[in-house]
Amino acid sequence: DAGITQSPRHKVTETGTPVTLRCHQTENHRYMYWYRQDPGHGLRLIHYSYGVKDTDKGEVSDGYSVSRSKTEDFLLTLESATSSQTSVYFCAISATDSYEQYFGPGTRLTVT
Amino acid sequence: QQPVQSPQAVILREGEDAVINCSSSKALYSVHWYRQKHGEAPVFLMILLKGGEQKGHEKISASFNEKKQQSSLYLTASQLSYSGTYFCGTDIWGGATNKLIFGTGTLLAVQP
Numbered sequence: 001d002a003g004i005t006q007s008p009r010h011k012v013t014e015t016g017t018p019v020t021l022r023c024h025q026t027e028n029h030r031y032m033y034w035y036r037q038d039p040g041h042g043l044r045l046i047h048y049s050y051g052v053k054d055t056d057k058g059e060v061s062d063g064y065s066v067s068r069s070k071t072e073d074f075l076l077t078l079e080s081a082t083s084s085q086t087s088v089y090f091c092a093i094s095a096t097d098s099y100e101q102y103f104g105p106g107t108r109l110t111v112t
Numbered sequence: 113q114q115p116v117q118s119p120q121a122v123i124l125r126e127g128e129d130a131v132i133n134c135s136s137s138k139a140l141y142s143v144h145w146y147r148q149k150h151g152e153a154p155v156f157l158m159i160l161l162k163g164g165e166q167k168g169h170e171k172i173s174a175s176f177n178e179k180k181q182q183s184s185l186y187l188t189a190s191q192l193s194y195s196g197t198y199f200c201g202t203d204i205w206g207g208a209t210n211k212l213i214f215g216t217g218t219l220l221a222v223q224p
Contacts, residue, residue, distance in 0.1 A: 031210055042114070042199055043154065043214040050209050059113075059213065090153060094210045099144065099167065101210065103153035 003027050006091050006104040014112055019078040021107050023091030025071075031094040032074040033058075033101065034066060036087040043090065049074055081111045113138060115202045117215035124190045124222045132185040132218045134200030143176050143183040144201040144212060147194075154199060157185075187220070195222045 003026030013019050023032060034046040035058075045058030047066040055066050063085060065077045078085055091104040115136040122130050134143060142161045145168075146154040158168025160176035160183055168174075173186045187194055197219050201212035 033211075035214075040216060042216040043201075045211065045213070048209065048211055058211070096208065099142070099159045099210055100156040101144075101146075101212070103155070105153055 004091065004093055004102055004104040006089075006107050008107060009105065010108045012110045012112060013081050015082060016080050019081050019109065019111075021076045021089055021091075021109070023074040023076070023093075023104055025074075025093045027093060027095070027102075028071060029093040029095045029102075030071075031096070032068065033092040033094070034064075034074065034076045035090045035092065036060065036085075037090060037106075038087050046076065046089075078109075081109075083111050085109065086111045113204065113213050115200055115213065115215040117198075117200060117218050119218060120216075121219040122221070124220070126192060126222060126224055127189055130187045130190060130220060132187070132198050132200075132220070134183045134185075134202070134215055136181040136202050136204070138181065138202070138204040140176075140178065140181050140183075141203045141206040143174075144203070145172075145174060145183075145185050146199045146201060146214075147196045148199065148217075149196040157198075190220075190222045192222050192224065195220055 033048040035043045044060045049055045049068045089107045092101040094101045118133045144159045145157040148154040176183045197217045201214045
């Protein structure tokens with residue numbers, strides 16, 4: 001299995017509070033992605049990274065920011081969490097010479 | 113831009129066959145198929161590239177009609193282990209980032 005972890009695995013937070021989710025990989029893969037998964041919507045790309053400090057927006061980036069200061073870590077920040085951001089968040093990684101994305105175990109976030 | 117998958121759900125008996133379809137309104141560079149079991153992360157099944165090349169880990173077949181912007185996943189002689197939600201991911205940009213737009217998923221349940 002690809003070495004990819006997410007933390008925390010579960011989080012409950014209140015509306016208006018900032019939240020940061022962490023994705024950590026030990027594979028030295030160049031590409032990293034953040035998705036959210038909601039019933040009826042499948043997986044939707046929030047942001048992705050193609051290298052250290054190189055990031056770009058995905059389909060549903062409003063309300064989210066990301067940072068990647070090291071190859072192994074990709075952080076997703078909700079500056080001011082809203083109930084619509086209640087979801088399961090998946091991080092994924094992909095190597096330069098591969099089409100396969102390896103997904104982390106997911107983080108279940110509940111915003112009350 | 114999100115591809116449309118059909119059917120939304122299918123129930124099979126062991127040994128029966130199923131076809132899952134994925135249709136895009138955009139021209140595609142490639143189509144990727146993933147399977148997600150309940151409570152787990154999605155897992156890569158295969159990729160179909162323009163020009164007919166296919167790469168995958170499992171004995172599951174698929175087709176890619178570039179002109180119609182469609183792909184189909186064929187599950188033959190289904191086993192209990194095939195149960196899960198199947199997602200197609202479409203690459204409408206090309207390039208090396210492997211950025212995908214996923215469909216909403218097809219739930220497959222295989223019964224004894």
